[in-house]
Amino acid sequence: MSNTEHRCGWVAMMGPPNAGKSTMLNAYLGQKVAIVTPKPQTTRNQVSGILSSPDSQVIFMDTPGIHQLRGKMNKILLQTAWHTLSGADVVMVVLDGSLYVDRPGAFDKDIEPLKEAILNEKRAVVVAVNKVDKFRDKAKMLPLLEKLSALWPNAEVFPVSAMRRDGLEPMLEYLKKHLPVSEKLYPEDQLSTVPVRFMASEVVREKLFMELRQELPYNCAVEIEKWDDTGERVFVNAVIYVSRKSHKSMVIGKQGQNLKKVGTEARKELQEMLRQKVHLELWVKVREGWTEDVSFMRLLGLSSS
Ligand SMILES: Nc1nc2c(ncn2[C@@H]2O[C@H](COP(=O)(O)OP(=O)(O)OP(=O)(O)O)[C@@H](O)[C@H]2O)c(=O)[nH]1
Ligand SMILES: [Mg+2]
Structure with missing residues (x-):
């Protein structure tokens, strides 16, 4: 591929707490860059990971979960997440798909703070419906996938498992295609911007x-x-x-x-x-x-x- 077709840019990983954003970042990089726990609100900073290949450099930006909690620290976490979104070329929304199949009531609460912002996005948007490994019968996910496609017609929906690294390739291809044509911003062997x-x-x-x-x-x-x-x-x-x-x-x-x-x-x-x-x-x-x-x-x- 000629140099002019090299793509490089920033992907903001947004979503409710505990959806698996940090797990997704680590899965793409094949190495731990962001910490992961079963508790919500683990991530407190924007944590970037760099995925380099001969034809592209994708810079993933993990963010704190979008929530509706009070307090100054929570406010700062939200600011960090929205600020990260503003600097992205492509937007990735990560959702815990298994949660909404098991507890449909959780869907509205989680989606509400993101709904309008994503709908009004002019940039490419992918929705990673995560944790599909929790279902033996994948058909159980279909109504949720359809609901999301209807809610955000501007987004491309991908069922994935960050933990098992399932379904990540097609989503990556889509992300790459929507990054600007640009030279790489970081040396190929640099995995993160984090000190x-x-x-x-x-x-x-x-x-x-x-x-x-x-x-x-x-x-x-x-x-x-x-x-x-x-x-x-x-x-x-x-x-x-x-x-x-x-x-x-x-x-x-x-x-x-x-x-x-x-x-x-x-x-x-x-x-x-x-x-x-x-x-x-x-x-x-x-x-x-x-x-x-x-x-x-x-x-x-x-x-x-
Ligand atoms: N079964 C399953 N569990 C997952 C998957 N991805 C993440 N998890 C689990 O979900 C929990 C939360 O994962 P995180 O990656 O910390 O989630 P996060 O979205 O970064 O959460 P915050 O930083 O709190 O916003 C952890 O216990 C993960 O192991 C998945 O694909 N399948
Ligand atoms: Mg996290």
Whole structure:
């Protein structure tokens, strides 16, 4: 293919929390770039992954889930998602298809905040109806696929399973076709735009999400305070900020159990990621009411503006 036909551009991955956006990003890249948990509102930043091939470079932008929750942090998460959409060449909506087949009532609530914006889109739109692996009888999905095609006639609907990497190829072909003709923007071997320190803080946050119950994970933020690479070993100090005094002991757990487990899991993953020995220390600090403190959240890199 001649150079003039090389395509390159940005795909915004939008959708309700827990739909599988981050799983989709990782599936396309064949490597973990974004953290994934069974809890909603895991992603808090725009996380980009770069998929290069001889004829194209697709830059996927994962976003926080679109929700209707209150609070300053939730507002910032929404701003990040919409801001990402504004910078995209092509729009991808990721939905949990299995959820709407099992609980049709969830559909309207999830779709409402996206409905008009997607309908008025002038750019190409794909709708990834995800988690089809949950159905043995695929025909169960058909009414949902038809409903979405009717709701958004401007969109191309693809049933997929990000987890099993099923159905991703046709959607990728469609995305590529709708990207602008352009030279690549990043070197071919670059997988992400995310700095490694941010990735490390995310890995710690993922383990906190997995380990902690109820509202606790939502009141935790992670910042890397020290990063010292001796060549032989990387010494990392991460601070876990909690928003209330009472949360500190809950995050630490009885005899430090929670923190120990989070530390062990995170260190294992960081060692694999960095292909280096890692010494990880976790500290819990109270930052009263940080989830309502916009300037602090900016410092943590949580704001897109
Ligand atoms: N069965 C099944 N589960 C999936 C699939 N894709 C994602 N999941 C699961 O759905 C949950 C949420 O996945 P995420 O990728 O974190 O979802 P997200 O849309 O990024 O969520 P937020 O960051 O919270 O907005 C995780 O438990 C995933 O393992 C899929 O294709 N099939
Ligand atoms: Mg996510």
